[in-house]
Amino acid sequence: MNFRDKKLADAAGKKIAKLAGKKKIRLMHVCGTHEDTITKFGIRGLLPENLEVLSGPGCPVCVTPAKEIDEAIKLAEGNVITTFGDMLKVPGSRGCLSDAKADGCDVRVVYSISDSLKMARSSKGEVTHIGIGFETTAPTTAAALLQGPPENFSVLSCHRLVPPALEALLSSGEVKIGGFIQPGHVSTIIGAKVYEPVSEKFKIPQVIAGFEPLDVLFGIITLLEMLDKGECGVKNEYSRVVHYEGNKKAQAAMGECFDIVDTKWRGFPKIPKSGLELNEKFEGFDARKKFNLKVKDSADMPAGCRCADVLKGLIYPNECPLFGKICKPDEPVGPCMVSAEGSCAIWYKYKR
Amino acid sequence: MCLAIPGKILEADGPEGIVDFGGTKRKVRLDLVDAGVGDYVIVHVGYAIEIMDEKEAKETLKYWSEHLL
Numbered sequence: 228m229n230f231r232d233k234k235l236a237d238a239a240g241k242k243i244a245k246l247a248g249k250k251k252i253r254l255m256h257v258c259g260t261h262e263d264t265i266t267k268f269g270i271r272g273l274l275p276e277n278l279e280v281l282s283g284p285g286c287p288v289c290v291t292p293a294k295e296i297d298e299a300i301k302l303a304e305g306n307v308i309t310t311f312g313d314m315l316k317v318p319g320s321r322g323c324l325s326d327a328k329a330d331g332c333d334v335r336v337v338y339s340i341s342d343s344l345k346m347a348r349s350s351k352g353e354v355t356h357i358g359i360g361f362e363t364t365a366p367t368t369a370a371a372l373l374q375g376p377p378e379n380f381s382v383l384s385c386h387r388l389v390p391p392a393l394e395a396l397l398s399s400g401e402v403k404i405g406g407f408i409q410p411g412h413v414s415t416i417i418g419a420k421v422y423e424p425v426s427e428k429f430k431i432p433q434v435i436a437g438f439e440p441l442d443v444l445f446g447i448i449t450l451l452e453m454l455d456k457g458e459c460g461v462k463n464e465y466s467r468v469v470h471y472e473g474n475k476k477a478q479a480a481m482g483e484c485f486d487i488v489d490t491k492w493r494g495f496p497k498i499p500k501s502g503l504e505l506n507e508k509f510e511g512f513d514a515r516k517k518f519n520l521k522v523k524d525s526a527d528m529p530a531g532c533r534c535a536d537v538l539k540g541l542i543y544p545n546e547c548p549l550f551g552k553i554c555k556p557d558e559p560v561g562p563c564m565v566s567a568e569g570s571c572a573i574w575y576k577y578k579r
Numbered sequence: 580m581c582l583a584i585p586g587k588i589l590e591a592d593g594p595e596g597i598v599d600f601g602g603t604k605r606k607v608r609l610d611l612v613d614a615g616v617g618d619y620v621i622v623h624v625g626y627a628i629e630i631m632d633e634k635e636a637k638e639t640l641k642y643w644s645e646h647l648l
């Protein structure tokens with residue numbers, strides 16, 4: 228038996244229908260990988276109509292503001308830039324990294340920051356890695372910094388933290404959410420404990436779930452049972468990987484390298500204490516300081532793009548008038564169509 | 580972005596190891612976990628981020644089978 232067992236999935240579907248009854252219920256997940264599982268396996272098709280699973284701001288590439296892309300492009304004028312593939316086509320205010328590459332800049336896609344370190348070690352020129360990602364990825368940036376990088380290495384930190392975004396979303400009151408499905412791999416690092424204040428403050432149930440179809444279905448059942456009983460704590464369905472306290476070694480590595488700062492998310496106003504900046508000790512590797520980067524703020528949303536509403540769970544991707552017509556993965560208009568983790572790209576890929 | 584997949588550690592040499600992902604072998608950094616040869620780890624962008632507990636996996640499935648079937 229495994230986490231894709233058909234018999235168990237059918238039984239889970241029946242249980243969900245029974246628990247949901249006729250009440251209108253809206254759950255939200257905040258992870259591109261969850262959206263992929265849900266869309267790929269047609270999980271929404273298994274749910275009764277009154278039960279919605281929305282997608283929130285769960286794609287780090289999508290929530291990176293245009294200004295940070297502009298910063299990366301500015302750095303690419305002199306430095307070798309290394310980044311994860313998803314970042315190449317994300318629009319800044321004047322084009323994307325892939326345009327910079329076409330213009331002759333040295334932009335390289337890496338699988339890991341350790342590849343970028345190797346490049347810096349074997350060259351004389353400046354190598355800047357775009358440090359993007361939530362709590363899952365930030366510890367890998369920290370680990371690389373703690374390895375003692377060469378002087379020609381630097382990081383443009385675009386790392387962001389998930390729990391402050393959840394708070395911002397709930398505080399805005401724009402979207403009514405009955406429960407959260409929390410991302411398994413962010414939670415692997417931060418642990419279940421971190422979500423407890425959110426549950427207390429907003430009286431909302433939360434479940435940490437893995438990425439197999441059954442993980443998601445079990446997560447939904449757990450939330451529905453909690454709603455039924457009026458419980459508003461945090462449950463952990465992904466206990467094979469996630470611990471209550473999280474990965475302390477990874478947390479310590481992050482603590483050693485980063486300060487937590489207020490930062491803007493694409494589609495959102497500035498969110499307090501939601502970003503990571505290299506701290507004083509690692510200042511010498513902070514690309515913004517090292518190269519005295521000064522880039523102006525710019526508009527985050529291309530005209531007509533409704534990514535801001537997609538990221539807040541206010542609309543589904545196919546409710547954007549540009550979806551699949553003007554905006555496609557080959558010619559993306561907004562960031563949610565660019566990244567493989569963006570909701571619009573996922574919906575397009577699976578033709579929803 | 581937060582995609583991470585499980586694999587089994589075949590070799591470990593200080594902070595680096597070789598992990599088998601169902602037949603594909605890759606070098607993986609082990610800085611962030613206390614894992615050794617034989618452990619299943621969850622790997623994200625070249626770093627192991629946690630050990631996967633097989634016993635817990637079985638227990639989760641057992642719990643849900645009893646609960647649902």
Ligand code: SF4
Pocket residue numbers: 531532533534535537544547548549550551554555559560561562563564565571
């Ligand atoms: S379909 Fe394209 S334009 Fe519309 S919200 Fe998604 S990314 Fe933005």
